Amino acid sequence: MYVGRMGRHGVSLKPIAKRIAGLWDTIMREGERATLHTHDSYEELYYIVDGEAKIKIGDEELTVSRGDVVYIPPGVNHNVEAVSSLRIISFKVYTGNHNLDLNRLYIS
16 A cells, blocks of 8 residues: 655656556746646646646647646656646656656746
8 A cells, every 4th residue: 555645746656557557746936837847758738726727748739727637648748838827737647658758847
């Protein structure tokens, strides 16, 4: 059994889980954006807890808001821009060797 507590940036399950990378609780201020990035070895889900965002996934751009769930497949460029104060829960599931995919997300 494992019980973890969400820290400042979430909880990583990498040391104990085979396919679940972790769960992250991210808060962004209006106008902040994550850099365009990709994760080759995991799928990602975003749950929009509060606020509104523009999300670019591959060639598509959509506006999402509270209650929306967004699926991001592995290997597809994506980013998020907060249209308003935003809270996102993200959940990552590995599809391959997670030691090869250590990309970092930067918010500016």
